[in-house]
Amino acid sequence: MAREALVIVDFQNDFTPGGALAVPRGDEIADRLNELAGESRFDLVIATRDWHPSDHSSFREQGGPWPRHCVQGTPGAKLHPRLDRSRIDAVIDKGQDPATEGYSAFENPELEQLLRERGIERVTVVGLATDYCVKNTALDALRRGFEVEVDTSATRGVDVQPGDSERALEELRRSGAKIVAGGARVP
Ligand SMILES: [Zn+2]
Numbered sequence: 001m002a003r004e005a006l007v008i009v010d011f012q013n014d015f016t017p018g019g020a021l022a023v024p025r026g027d028e029i030a031d032r033l034n035e036l037a038g039e040s041r042f043d044l045v046i047a048t049r050d051w052h053p054s055d056h057s058s059f060r061e062q063g064g065p066w067p068r069h070c071v072q073g074t075p076g077a078k079l080h081p082r083l084d085r086s087r088i089d090a091v092i093d094k095g096q097d098p099a100t101e102g103y104s105a106f107e108n109p110e111l112e113q114l115l116r117e118r119g120i121e122r123v124t125v126v127g128l129a130t131d132y133c134v135k136n137t138a139l140d141a142l143r144r145g146f147e148v149e150v151d152t153s154a155t156r157g158v159d160v161q162p163g164d165s166e167r168a169l170e171e172l173r174r175s176g177a178k179i180v181a182g183g184a185r186v187p
Pocket residue numbers: 050052058069070095102
């Protein structure tokens with residue numbers, strides 16, 4: 001059996017309803033995330049955090065596309081309170097570099113290092129948001145040679161343009177990721 005990791009991307013207060021950059025219905029995935037994190041097939045469960053300096057280039061004040069969000073140490077940057085921390089083995093922060101977008105959790109080399117150390121071959125990517133950080137993290141995992149699964153029962157998208165999440169999943173599928181919904185394969 002391939003050794004597997006679950007990567008929960010950016011399930012943080014600012015990305016859930018009430019937050020600075022809320023993903024519509026982003027909080028709905030909490031129970032499913034906890035359920036997945038408890039599955040025995042995962043040898044390692046990682047949660048990532050968007051963790052920006054206050055002058056990050058993705059913020060509107062700096063000419064970027066997004067409102068200020070997930071500033072290091074603020075309540076908005078905390079992992080969502082409904083995420084069961086007892087099931088998380090490691091937290092990896094990303095987006096600290098003021099100059100890069102930080103959409104992919106692999107921008108922090110600690111993620112790949114940890115996966116390699118633990119002999120992980122297959123990565124299931126879930127969390128927020130489907131069309132940005134989930135997509136880019138999953139694509140980077142594929143580029144680094146991991147088998148990749150995205151479970152849409154535990155992701156939600158921003159959909160700035162309608163259909164962005166669907167297009168992101170299509171791109172992932174074309175790139176070699178397996179797309180599942182609650183364990184059932186989506187063709
Ligand atoms: Zn961000």
